[in-house]
Structures are given as structure tokens and as C-alpha cells.
Amino acid sequence: MMRLPSYRYRAPKTVADAAAWLAESPAETMLLAGGTDLIPNMKRRQQTPSTVIGLRSIPELTAITRGQGLTIGSGVTLTGLVHDARVRAHYVGLWQAVAQIATPHLRNMGTIGGNICLDTRCTYYDQTFEWRKAIDFCMKKDGDTCWVATSSDRCLAVSSTDSAPALIALGATVTLVSAAGTREVALSDLYANDGMHYLTRRRDEILTAVRLPSGNGWRSTYWKLRRRGSFDFPVASVAAAARFDGDHIVDARIVLGAVASRPLEVPAASARLVGQALSNDLITAVADDAYALAKPMDNTDFELVWRKKVVRSLVTSALRELRGDDMREARTKLARHPLIVVS
Amino acid sequence: MTKLRITMAVNGEPADLLVDPDKTLLEVLREDLNLTGTKHGCELGECGACAVLVDGQPLLSCLLVAHECEGRQVTTVEGLVEDGRLHPLQECFADLGGAQCGYCTPGILITAKALLDREPHPSRELIKEALSGNLCRCTGYQQILDAVEEAARRNP
Amino acid sequence: MASNRPSAHLPIRPTGAAVIGRARRRVDGRAKVTGQTTFADDVMLPRMVHCRLLRSSVPHAKIVKVDISKAQALAGVHLVLTGEQFPTAYGILPVSHDEHALCRDVVRFVGDPVAAVVARDEATAEAAVNLIDVAYEPLRTFASPIDSLTYPEPRIHDYGDVGNVHKAVALQFGEVDDAIAKADHVFDDLFFFEGNTHLPLEQHATVATKDADGKLVVYSSTQTPHYLHRALAKALGIPAAHIRVIATPNGGGFGGKSDPFNHEVVVAYAAMRLDRPVKICLNREEVFYCHRGRHPVLMRFRAGVTNDGKLTGLDLQTLLDGGAYGSYGVASTFYTGALQTVTYDIPTYRFRGCRVFTNKPPCGPKRGHGTPQSRFGQEVQLDKIAERLSIDPADLRLNIVQPPDSLTANFLRVRTIGLSDCIKKVVERSGWRDKYRKLPHGKGVGLACSSYLSGAGLPINWNDLPHSGVQLKLDRSGGVTVFCGATEIGQGSDDVLVGIVAEVLGIDPFDVRAVTGDTDLTPVDLGSYSSRVTLMMGNAAIQAAERARELIADAVSTKLEIPKDRLVFAGRRVCDTEDPNKGCTFQEAVCMAEARFGTLGTTGSYTPPRSAARFKGGGVGPSPTYSYTAAVVEVDVDPDTGWVTVPRVWIAHDIGRALNPTLVRGQVEGGVYMGIGEALMEEQVFRRLPAKLSNALVHKFPSILEYKSPTSLDMPDVITDLIEDPDPAGPFGAKEVGQGPLLPIMPAVANAVYDAVGVRIDSIPVTPEKILRALEAKAAGKPARSGPASFPDILWPETLRVTPPWAGGDGRASNDPDRPTNRNVDAGVEARAAKAAWEKSTS
Ligand SMILES: Cc1cc2nc3c(=O)[nH]c(=O)nc-3n(C[C@H](O)[C@H](O)[C@H](O)COP(=O)(O)OP(=O)(O)OC[C@H]3O[C@@H](n4cnc5c(N)ncnc54)[C@H](O)[C@@H]3O)c2cc1C
Ligand code: SF4
Ligand code: FES
Numbered sequence A: 001m002m003r004l005p006s007y008r009y010r011a012p013k014t015v016a017d018a019a020a021w022l023a024e025s026p027a028e029t030m031l032l033a034g035g036t037d038l039i040p041n042m043k044r045r046q047q048t049p050s051t052v053i054g055l056r057s058i059p060e061l062t063a064i065t066r067g068q069g070l071t072i073g074s075g076v077t078l079t080g081l082v083h084d085a086r087v088r089a090h091y092v093g094l095w096q097a098v099a100q101i102a103t104p105h106l107r108n109m110g111t112i113g114g115n116i117c118l119d120t121r122c123t124y125y126d127q128t129f130e131w132r133k134a135i136d137f138c139m140k141k142d143g144d145t146c147w148v149a150t151s152s153d154r155c156l157a158v159s160s161t162d163s164a165p166a167l168i169a170l171g172a173t174v175t176l177v178s179a180a181g182t183r184e185v186a187l188s189d190l191y192a193n194d195g196m197h198y199l200t201r202r203r204d205e206i207l208t209a210v211r212l213p214s215g216n217g218w219r220s221t222y223w224k225l226r227r228r229g230s231f232d233f234p235v236a237s238v239a240a241a242a243r244f245d246g247d248h249i250v251d252a253r254i255v256l257g258a259v260a261s262r263p264l265e266v267p268a269a270s271a272r273l274v275g276q277a278l279s280n281d282l283i284t285a286v287a288d289d290a291y292a293l294a295k296p297m298d299n300t301d302f303e304l305v306w307r308k309k310v311v312r313s314l315v316t317s318a319l320r321e322l323r324g325d326d327m328r329e330a331r332t333k334l335a336r337h338p339l340i341v342v343s
Numbered sequence B: 001m002t003k004l005r006i007t008m009a010v011n012g013e014p015a016d017l018l019v020d021p022d023k024t025l026l027e028v029l030r031e032d033l034n035l036t037g038t039k040h041g042c043e044l045g046e047c048g049a050c051a052v053l054v055d056g057q058p059l060l061s062c063l064l065v066a067h068e069c070e071g072r073q074v075t076t077v078e079g080l081v082e083d084g085r086l087h088p089l090q091e092c093f094a095d096l097g098g099a100q101c102g103y104c105t106p107g108i109l110i111t112a113k114a115l116l117d118r119e120p121h122p123s124r125e126l127i128k129e130a131l132s133g134n135l136c137r138c139t140g141y142q143q144i145l146d147a148v149e150e151a152a153r154r155n156p
Numbered sequence C: 001m002a003s004n005r006p007s008a009h010l011p012i013r014p015t016g017a018a019v020i021g022r023a024r025r026r027v028d029g030r031a032k033v034t035g036q037t038t039f040a041d042d043v044m045l046p047r048m049v050h051c052r053l054l055r056s057s058v059p060h061a062k063i064v065k066v067d068i069s070k071a072q073a074l075a076g077v078h079l080v081l082t083g084e085q086f087p088t089a090y091g092i093l094p095v096s097h098d099e100h101a102l103c104r105d106v107v108r109f110v111g112d113p114v115a116a117v118v119a120r121d122e123a124t125a126e127a128a129v130n131l132i133d134v135a136y137e138p139l140r141t142f143a144s145p146i147d148s149l150t151y152p153e154p155r156i157h158d159y160g161d162v163g164n165v166h167k168a169v170a171l172q173f174g175e176v177d178d179a180i181a182k183a184d185h186v187f188d189d190l191f192f193f194e195g196n197t198h199l200p201l202e203q204h205a206t207v208a209t210k211d212a213d214g215k216l217v218v219y220s221s222t223q224t225p226h227y228l229h230r231a232l233a234k235a236l237g238i239p240a241a242h243i244r245v246i247a248t249p250n251g252g253g254f255g256g257k258s259d260p261f262n263h264e265v266v267v268a269y270a271a272m273r274l275d276r277p278v279k280i281c282l283n284r285e286e287v288f289y290c291h292r293g294r295h296p297v298l299m300r301f302r303a304g305v306t307n308d309g310k311l312t313g314l315d316l317q318t319l320l321d322g323g324a325y326g327s328y329g330v331a332s333t334f335y336t337g338a339l340q341t342v343t344y345d346i347p348t349y350r351f352r353g354c355r356v357f358t359n360k361p362p363c364g365p366k367r368g369h370g371t372p373q374s375r376f377g378q379e380v381q382l383d384k385i386a387e388r389l390s391i392d393p394a395d396l397r398l399n400i401v402q403p404p405d406s407l408t409a410n411f412l413r414v415r416t417i418g419l420s421d422c423i424k425k426v427v428e429r430s431g432w433r434d435k436y437r438k439l440p441h442g443k444g445v446g447l448a449c450s451s452y453l454s455g456a457g458l459p460i461n462w463n464d465l466p467h468s469g470v471q472l473k474l475d476r477s478g479g480v481t482v483f484c485g486a487t488e489i490g491q492g493s494d495d496v497l498v499g500i501v502a503e504v505l506g507i508d509p510f511d512v513r514a515v516t517g518d519t520d521l522t523p524v525d526l527g528s529y530s531s532r533v534t535l536m537m538g539n540a541a542i543q544a545a546e547r548a549r550e551l552i553a554d555a556v557s558t559k560l561e562i563p564k565d566r567l568v569f570a571g572r573r574v575c576d577t578e579d580p581n582k583g584c585t586f587q588e589a590v591c592m593a594e595a596r597f598g599t600l601g602t603t604g605s606y607t608p609p610r611s612a613a614r615f616k617g618g619g620v621g622p623s624p625t626y627s628y629t630a631a632v633v634e635v636d637v638d639p640d641t642g643w644v645t646v647p648r649v650w651i652a653h654d655i656g657r658a659l660n661p662t663l664v665r666g667q668v669e670g671g672v673y674m675g676i677g678e679a680l681m682e683e684q685v686f687r688r689l690p691a692k693l694s695n696a697l698v699h700k701f702p703s704i705l706e707y708k709s710p711t712s713l714d715m716p717d718v719i720t721d722l723i724e725d726p727d728p729a730g731p732f733g734a735k736e737v738g739q740g741p742l743l744p745i746m747p748a749v750a751n752a753v754y755d756a757v758g759v760r761i762d763s764i765p766v767t768p769e770k771i772l773r774a775l776e777a778k779a780a781g782k783p784a785r786s787g788p789a790s791f792p793d794i795l796w797p798e799t800l801r802v803t804p805p806w807a808g809g810d811g812r813a814s815n816d817p818d819r820p821t822n823r824n825v826d827a828g829v830e831a832r833a834a835k836a837a838w839e840k841s842t843s
């Protein structure tokens, strides 16, 4: 049986306590939300904090509140989000992304905060200590070389969160709280394209909430590619959101998932889309922009060349769906998922 | 590491234990409470064999630090029999071939119970989705889906 | 050996079967849904301590030094073991006893066990394992069969045919070159089948203990307690009579728990040393290292075909990547060439197979053992033939189905064959005639067939002993206990056993208690492999139950003065057919028999009929009877991405007779499931790091997440039909169902993809990448295909020539230097010498 290493466990009841305890030794402490990422990583000795701070007993992290837009506590479970009628109605792309994360059980446990902060993934890294020893480890943990690209001076592990591309496309910001204070950053700015230092979050900070602007006038969608209808992390995905004025796009964001060490915005796409109606030619051009930008590496399921090619078709499907084409059949085939969940 | 105390209700009975902070609920159930009905196939959240109900929700006991279950209600496969009678899901799984080797069965029964508690008459599509976090290597799922449908049919 | 077979099969009771043929709750159903089934890791014994293994972190190296001092010094550690304690080699086949419980001099793959720690708990054992220092001196890494064919040195093993070739065989039946040369068309196709693994949901576990009188007891998740029993006796030097192996119900096996494993030997030794129970439960990664799964096989099929689609001859070559140990490999090699002929009429045939050693976990028997790979090649080639000759693939096959009660070119005896019915059934049910080549671009259907053994005709260790034994105990309580060494791995063997006894004695299955898989209590059954249990154990059970019925009938007939031939056993009564009120309860009847004959107990045993093959290698393939299957698979392919989905599968299986249709359907659907996994996503593949920088060769992703097993959302709907034509060789006419239905799925998927988008995927799995590559090749005017490009030149041994039966052959090879005479030949050919050595070592 795979077992956890030993650690000190603390369960604060308030964010303030959590922040204070985290400040005691931020380098050796990790936050535990649903544990669906941290616990397997600890069992495989990829992450070995000496102190673990459990966030489960902090009620203030589990609320979803409505204001201009929506404020989601970082401790809200993925199932909680999927059951939220406002998310389903106004933030369709987010709903689709979250409904396709992992499995029903893991969504019952996993939180949105944990999903945003999910460790980057790599098939040379998400392995047991014994396995990693057999390749003499790698740069991200206990070693020196990046086996994905041996000449690379940075880790190329993959950003594998499904919610983040959708949230970024919808213009989300996040709140970070530490003993020293509180700051609000655009979610996009939380990420860095570096497999080891993929978050700009300081180690003494707690992500307490995600804030979504009003979804009025926006349409959004999320297309995820993975081998099976459940369990699997994305190997390529696209989140697209656009605000329409009639047929014309007023504002748009396209964000790719799982093809870099961070969710990857396609800036050229936004520029190209604004002021236009979604013609087939325009869709092709945007798909090409995305294709050019995507840099999948050989460290997930599937071949990287193919993953790159499929980005084009994912973007095409997403934009056609935003345009109003009936994409239901194509979606269920690709997702192998009915996009229905237990209420 | 000093042991910490936890109290929870397991299958309706109080459990009051001292356990290491690094123990998962799976380990506590199997090794401290001798409830070996809950199985494990990976201990990493990748198979669903270890599913149990915590406050009525199916969770993976292999990823749940036991201490996080303080004060909660845990139901395992051993808790499905009531008054000496099998749960309708158990009857249907046994009758319709829902269990071959039986190793995935406890996790699947638990998950299906949560589904039927919430949604007494689910579509086959919804049953598939609800069970999509439980791998079964033997059955090809057809007889499992049949069994859940049949149990649902017996729901009022 | 006719006397061995039950006297009467059908109908056994004039009143019509009460148990057999009815869909029933399986006898162990209740235990499984309540969590009461005790799997090996559920065995908890007082004073139990825990074991972990240190596994090699290098693919191929000499062990220079193992320093265990730090591990021994850790608090809570009871015992640290290395190869030193395990001087004796063992293995499943007598010809390849090449394993030691812990490596002694050389490690042969990443994951090969080097040392073991027993400690108060698993965490302590794990910590101690990490304190063991091993110094290695690296040897050349053999990552692929080509490496192994290219470099004979250093040898991974110091036995085998030559260099790193473990086994090469060449057999020819008739003048195949002439037959192909004279054919109207010659098809020459290359195929590759990637390796994959069983992935039982239960991870292997073993608990060993010394019982109160000092003998060894081993509880293990094994499919083959009998072979484990033998291996333990040999490896530990303890007489078999002083070892008890209890096979706990397996949480899935699929062939992956059929070898004796390192961890079983290690904990058995440790329990005897420490005089306390020792448990080991492998983690998922270690299960991937145990492997013994599907061999990666490269194949070349050369077939001669007439204008009307008949085969004139087939010339098959296979190259198997065996991994680091022998396992069942010699048999696997022969199996890649054994069963082509029992499906279709192939008048001349040549088979050459070669298995090489590489530095990867050993391959072995997975569901279908060695036959799915070449079944894939054959069925896809038939699809190509049908295409070229413009014949519907269903008609092409119907035209060449092997006739019943025939002897094939390679001397396999085919008895009943329901293949034509299977084909007709799936054609009708799937609407094949309206779909094949008629669906819109992107949608397609594919058809394929298969056959499988109902039990191997020869045992692994050559001898004249029965393959399965059953004992029955009956007493005045009216209760019946049935004992058999067969092992419940989920397939329902306990249910078959109990169902048969209940049927013959006219009682309810609930009145029968089964005791199985326990070498102290139960007579030998060879194990749950090769789809042998229902047929062999079933026949033995019929014999034991009929003998008991005879005794009871004698007693009742005398006591109640009813002529014996008028007695019926039904509804827990024994009564007069002509006057059902005249008679007694089953319990009263047993009392009469006990009073008359003394304590009651009967036995039954089964030995398969002798094979007609008399040539070396003819031991692999014979079976009392073969099952047949046909399947139609529907696919949906996105031409832009190659993304493929399978909405539906129609399958018809020639089961002979379904003893419990619920279980039979479950096996068919489970087989389809595993076939879909193999067809689309399952791969046991390895990663070689850049050789300049590293020596590493590792399993690419030994996890349940990255080894892709279909979920409920990936599984197609399955429409199952059973073709029932009772076979005289089977119990109540039953044939196997555990393996056959898996086999047609992979080729049917590939054929359906061709129907959908017009590209040939000649390698398994059929992935979207391969489909897209083939589509791109097609668009560029290149061959619309993805698959291997060449088959290496292999120095084959001299071909054994056997004249087919229709050319007057007697089953012997004309050029065999030591022509075996009328004795059965073992799977492992050189068995006789090995057998002598074995017997010396175990006596
Ligand atoms: C088999 C399997 C399949 C999966 N498939 C998917 C998938 O398809 N898509 C996907 O996106 N994910 C997937 N996951 C990953 C995971 O389940 C989800 O990402 C989940 O949302 C993580 O949330 P958590 O609360 O469990 O995170 P935790 O494991 O509790 O935490 C994850 C990380 O975030 C940090 N963290 C948590 N909360 C905070 C906070 N408030 N502030 C700062 N840091 C914090 C933790 O320290 C840790 O580093 C899968 C996991 C498994 C085991
Ligand atoms: S990308 Fe390179 S450094 Fe990063 S985890 Fe993978 S192998 Fe290691
Ligand atoms: S044991 Fe596999 S998910 Fe928990």
C-alpha cells in the first residue's frame, strides 16, 4: 500500500490562523485542500512538506457569493461548482471545464483553489520515488536534468488544470492572503511559464477566493482532449469566451490548456476577433494562431505532434460552438462524456 | 509522531481512535477497524476501489487523511446491510452478475447508493457518469449498469 | 481415456435441468456484495509482520555488493534478505527455471527484486528498504528484440537457443511454398501488436505463516496454487507434503497471477525463519513489474488465395519480445502459431516463431495467451483479401470455416464448431449487409472471428496424472461438500462446481458447500488458466457426483424397492419416475446410502483425450474442444483528428452450453471490454533515456492512471448472443468463454476503421495518431496504412516437416532427430530432462 511520509498536521479554523501558521515556515509547509493532488504527490515523495495545514475546517473558504459577478471561495468543491445554477447559466465554459475534471469522486473532494494551484505534471515526474531513482531523478525534484528536453534549463512540466483556462478566458481574478496582507491579481498573472515555479504566489500566501466579472453578454465554452471519458487530465484544451453585440464580437479571449507550463492565452486571437463576425475563414485564422503558439512536449499521454495538430481542431470546434453551430454530437464523441452530472 | 485522537461514526457506530497523522481513512478502516470490505487498487485516487461515503458523499478513502474525518459519518460496504437484509443494490448486483471477482464491487455499491439516494430513477447515461470513477476490469460494466437500473426500478 | 469421461452428459435428468442453463445468482454472489470475500490482503493474522522488496533501479547489471547493515539496524526490522538465501532457481515451465526469489548475481530489468525487508509494519519495512545500498556494474541494455537479435553478448540468460534468443521454432505442414506459389493471389502483410498487461484491480498479495505443527501455510492471490506449491517446494527445499497453499479468491487475474512470484517465495521463507505470519501486498507499480502480460509481437503473414477466396497455404513468422525471464514464453511462442488452423481451412501451413530476451518485465500469458496477436494479423489480412477479391468479409469467412469433427493440418482435433452460426448471427443482428461499405465517410463496421481452447490438452509438467480432481463428501445431514483445487478468480468456477453437483444430485446449489484452491484439503486441479476449469473440473465434478448418485440410488432402490433405472433425483428428493409420491427426501436417501456403504465419499477426475500430434511442439494447441466467436464492431472516426469512438459491438459466442447464462454473458462482455482496451488504448511500453546520458530503461507509466483502462463512459454497448450446440467433450456440453470473446475485438476494430475512413492500421493499439498519420499518407498519395515496414531476417532452426493428415501424415515429423514416439510431448519440448531434474529436486 502506498503510504504517506510523516508530517505535522494542523487544522486552523480561520484564514487568519492559517496565514499566521503558514508564515512560521513557509518553505516547509504546504496547504491541504481536497488533497487530490497533494496526497498522491506526497505518497510518491514528489512533495515532502514537514508541516501540512488542512484548510477543510475553515468555513469562510467555502462560500459562493453573488455581487457584480461571482465570488467563489477557494474551498468550494468542484462538485459544489457544478451544482451551482449561476455557474451553469452564466459561466458555461467554466461549468464544462469543471464537469470534466477527473472523476465524480475526485470532484467531490477536489476544490477550485486546489485546481488553480495544481502542481504541473510530467510523465517523468508523476512517478514513485523508486521509479524516479531509476532515471536518476529530474530537475523538478531531486535531480539536475530535464529529460523532456535535455538541453532545457527550465522544467517543461505541463499546466494541467482544467478550470484555469476557463477562468482566465472569463477574466477571473484571485485573492491572495498572507500574514502580511491581502492582494488581488488577475488569474492570468498568477501563472508563470515554468514547470517548477509555475505560480507567482508567494509561499506564505493562501488563495482565498476567485472572482468572476459579470457574465452578461458573454458566451463561453471549454473543449478538453483526453484519452478516456473520465479520470484523465487534459492533454490539450481550449477555453474560449466572447462578448457579442449581435453577430459581432466585442471582446474575446482564447486560452489553451495543457500545452505549456501555464495556461496559454492566444493574444493574436483576441485582436483578430474583435469587431468581426465568426466566419469560417476567421475561425481558421484563429485556429492557426493557436496552433502556432501551442508547444506541447513529450511528457503527457499521446504524441506531441498529434496534440499540437489537434489544437487547431479544438479551437475550431470551440469557436463554431460560440457562433451557435450545433456541436453536441462532436462534443460527446470527443469528450466521451455526456456532460450531465448527478444533481 | 504523536498520535492524534479522532472520533467519527462508522456505519452508524461511534469510533474513537488514536492514529498517526499520516494515516488515511483507508488505512484506518482496514487496519485499525478491521473493516476490510473497503478495497484498494492504487492508493493514488486512480481506480475508485476505496470509495466510501462520508456524510453521504462518495469520496476516495485513500486520499482522505483520517483526521479530516473528525466528527463525520462514514459508510462502508459493511454498512449497507440493514436489519440483516441486503440493500436492493446488493441483491441486484448478486443476481445480475454485477460482481465478478468482486474487487471493485464495494466501491461501486457505495457510489451507486449515493446516486440512488439523490436520484432515485437515473438514466443509464447518468449511471455511467456517476460510476465513471470506478474502474472494473472484469465485467465491461454492462451487468453493473443493469444491476443499478434494476435496483432503481425497485425504488418507490 | 474414454473411461475417464462421465458416462452420460445429456440429459442427465429426465425432468429437465433445474440448475444448469438457468440464470442464477452465483454461489459466491452474496459474499462479494457484502465485502465478505476474503482476498489475500484481507487476511490478518495475530503477530503478523510486513514485507517490502527492494527492486533493481537499473535495467541490466551485475550485482557487485549489497550492503544491508543500515537496514538491519533500523528499529522494528526483523529480517533482511538477499539473493544469498535463495540459491535454487524456479519457474513455471520445466524448461525455463530461470528465476530466483531475489537476484543473486545479475539484475535483468528495472523492478527485478534484489532484497527484502520484514518489519513490524509496512512503513518501517519501506524505510529500511531505502537504507539498503546496492552497487551495480552495468551491462548492455537490451531494449528491443532487434537489440537482442543484433547482440548475442552479453547474454541475459546463460540458457536458451543462442545468444539472446530464448526460443526459435519452425514447423511446416505440407508443401506450403508450392501452394502459395500456385495460388491466384499472394498476400504478404506485416503486423505489430504492442504489449499490454492484465491490470487486475487487486494488487498481488501473499501471507505466509508457520502453522501450529510447524508446517508452511501460504495464502496468496494466485490462479495456480498447484504450481505455486511445486515452486515453493523446489525453491525452499521443503517437501511439498509439508506446504499448504491456499489460493484466496483473486480480485481479477486474467493470466497475471499464474506464475510463481518472487514475493510469494520470499514471504514463505521469512515466515519459516521468523516463525510468525508475514504479509506482502504489492503496490500498483510492482504489479506492472510482475507483468507476464501480452508479448509485443511482430508478424509476417504470407497467404496464398484462390480467386474465390479460399486459402491454399499460410506462411507465418512471429517475433516475440519476451522480457527478462522465461515465464510461459516457450508456450506463448508456439501459441502465436497454433490456432490459425482451427478456425479456417488452411491446407498447408508453415509457422516460425522466435522469442528473445530483453531487459523488461517478463511477458507471459494474458487472456488469449499468445493467440490474440496472430489472430489480429489473420483477421485483418482476411479483410484485405475480401476487399481485393470484392467478396463480403462475412461470406469470405463462411466459405472457409473449418469443418466439424476434423483434423487440421497441424493435427488439432476440431469437434463441434459453431463459427458459421456465430458469423450469421452477428451479421443479422448488426445489420451488416446494410452497413458494410455503405455507411457515410467516418462511420464503419468491421467483422472478425476467433477460436480458443477449452483447456490445454497437455499439462505444464509432463505426466499421466489427471488435470482436475473433485471429491465429494455427503453425510446424514443431507449436506454435500465438494472439494476441488480450482481457483476462483472472478470467472465463477465455484459456481460451476456447485451448480454441477447440485444438478446431478437434484438438490439446490445452496445445499452444497464448495471448498476450493487449498492444496491441503482439495484434490489437485492445475489452475485457472487456459480456459480449462469449466471443462476439466466440470467433467470431474460430474463423475464424482454421478458416482455418489449411483451409491445413493443403489441404497434407495433396495430400501424402497424401486427399480434403480426408474429413480429420479430432483427437488431435493429421490423418487420413482412413475409414481413421484413414492420416494424419500435427499437427506433420507443419503442416510440409506451411509447405512449401507459406510461413510460416503466419491471422487472424479479428468484427463483430456490424447492429441493426434506427435511432433515436437505439437503439445501446444490441442484441446478437448474449441470455442468460437464472431464479432461486428461499429466505429466512428473523425477524419480531421483520427479520434475514434466505438458505440456498439455485436458478438456471438459458441459456448456449447451455457451452464449459468448470467456468468457466461459476464465473461463475454468482460472479454469485449478488455478487447476494446487493447484495441484502442492499453499499452505496456518503455522509455529509454538518451543512451549518451543514461543507461535507464523504465516502464513508461506504471500507474492505473496512465495505463489506460476503459471506464464506464468508454465502454460500447454490447449485444451478446450465445450459440448453444452442446459439445460431447464438455460438461453438459459446455465450452470455454473466459478468453475467446476477447480475440475478435482488436481486428474487428481495425477492420471497422478501414471501412470508416479507408486506412489500414496494422498495429495495435489503433490510436488516433496512427489513424491521422495514415490519413495524411493517403492524402499524399502514399500507402494508406500505419504499421511495421519490415520483418528482420532471423536464422531459423531447421524446419520440422509434418505431413498433414490428408496427405497421409501420422502426426510425426519426418525429419525429427529424436522422433518422440507415442508419448505426449510437453509444451516445453525438452521437458523430459527437465522433468527428471525437477523430480530429483522435489523428491
Ligand atoms: C486520478 C486523478 C485525475 C485527475 N484529473 C484531473 C483533471 O482531469 N483535471 C484537473 O484539472 N485536475 C485533475 N486532477 C487533479 C485534482 O483532482 C484537481 O486538480 C483538484 O481540483 C485539486 O484540488 P484539491 O483541493 O484536491 O487540491 P490539493 O491537493 O488539496 O492541493 C493542490 C495544490 O494546491 C495547493 N493549494 C490548495 N489549496 C490552496 C489554497 N487555498 N491556496 C494556495 N494553495 C493551495 C496545495 O498546497 C497543493 O499544492 C486529478 C487528480 C487525480 C488523482
Ligand atoms: S519537464 Fe523536465 S524537469 Fe520538468 S518534470 Fe518533466 S523531466 Fe522533470
Ligand atoms: S485505492 Fe485507487 S482510488 Fe483509492
Ligand code: FES
Residues within 6 Å of the ligand: B098, B099, B100, B101, B102, B103, B104, B105, B135, B136, B137, B138, B139, C201, C251, C252, C490
Ligand atoms: S468485478 Fe472484478 S474488477 Fe470489477
